[in-house]
Amino acid sequence: MFISGGINALRQAEGHAEAAKPLLDKTVGKQPESLPDQVPTDPVTLVRIDAAVKLVGGSLLAIGKLPRLSSLMLLGSLVPTTLAAHSFWEEKDSGRRQEQQIQFTKNLGLAGGLLLAAADTEGKPSVGWRARHAVRDASKQVQDTAESVQRTAGKTAGKASKKVGKAGKQAGALTGKAGKVTGKASKSVESVLSR
Structure with missing residues (x-):
C-alpha cells in the first residue's frame, strides 16, 4: 500500500x-x-x-x-x-x-x-531490558569481586597470623636455647672461679 x-x-x-x-x-x-x-x-x-x-x-x-x-x-x-x-x-x-x-x-x-x-x-x-540486565550483571560482578577480595584478604591475614605464631614459637625456642646456653656458661664461669 x-x-x-x-x-x-x-x-x-x-x-x-x-x-x-x-x-x-x-x-x-x-x-x-x-x-x-x-x-x-x-x-x-x-x-x-x-x-x-x-x-x-x-x-x-x-x-x-x-x-x-x-x-x-x-x-x-x-x-x-x-x-x-x-x-x-x-x-x-x-x-x-x-x-x-x-x-x-x-x-x-x-x-x-x-x-x-x-x-x-x-x-x-528490548534495549531497556538489556540495559537493566547489564546493570544487574555488573552489580553482581562487583559484589562477587568484593567478596572474593575479602575472602583472599581473610586467608592472607590467617596465613600471616600462623606465620607470626610460628615465628613466635621459634623465637621462644631460640630464647629457651639461649637461656640454657647462658645457664651452662654461667655454671662454667662459676666453676672456673671457684677453683
Missing part, C-alpha cells in the same frame, strides 16, 4: 499538493520564514518527499530490512497524509464525510500496525 501510494503521489504530485495545501496553510501559516531555509514549504516538493519516504520505507519494510526504522519513517509519512487527505470532520456532505472517516480509520489501523512493527524486537530483548 505504501509503495503504490508513493508511486501514485509521484505521478500526481500536483493533485496531492492541492489536498495538502490546507494542512500546510494551518501548520506553516503565513510565516514560512519561521522555518529554516533548508525546510521546503512548497506543497509539490513536500508531496514528492513524502512519496520518496513511502517508496523507500515501504520497500525496506517489504523486504524486511531495517523494519523498525522503516516503520517509523512510514508512520511519520502517514500522519500528515491522513490529516491532509482524510479530514472527515471538515466535510459537509454526510456521504463524503463517511467515506473520509472510513479512510481515516483505515489509516489509524495502519498507524497502529506501524507502531507494533516499530516496537517489535524480533524476539530479541
Whole structure:
C-alpha cells in the first residue's frame, strides 16, 4: 500500500499538493520564514518527499530490512497524509464525510500496525531490558569481586597470623636455647672461679 501510494503521489504530485495545501496553510501559516531555509514549504516538493519516504520505507519494510526504522519513517509519512487527505470532520456532505472517516480509520489501523512493527524486537530483548540486565550483571560482578577480595584478604591475614605464631614459637625456642646456653656458661664461669 505504501509503495503504490508513493508511486501514485509521484505521478500526481500536483493533485496531492492541492489536498495538502490546507494542512500546510494551518501548520506553516503565513510565516514560512519561521522555518529554516533548508525546510521546503512548497506543497509539490513536500508531496514528492513524502512519496520518496513511502517508496523507500515501504520497500525496506517489504523486504524486511531495517523494519523498525522503516516503520517509523512510514508512520511519520502517514500522519500528515491522513490529516491532509482524510479530514472527515471538515466535510459537509454526510456521504463524503463517511467515506473520509472510513479512510481515516483505515489509516489509524495502519498507524497502529506501524507502531507494533516499530516496537517489535524480533524476539530479541528490548534495549531497556538489556540495559537493566547489564546493570544487574555488573552489580553482581562487583559484589562477587568484593567478596572474593575479602575472602583472599581473610586467608592472607590467617596465613600471616600462623606465620607470626610460628615465628613466635621459634623465637621462644631460640630464647629457651639461649637461656640454657647462658645457664651452662654461667655454671662454667662459676666453676672456673671457684677453683
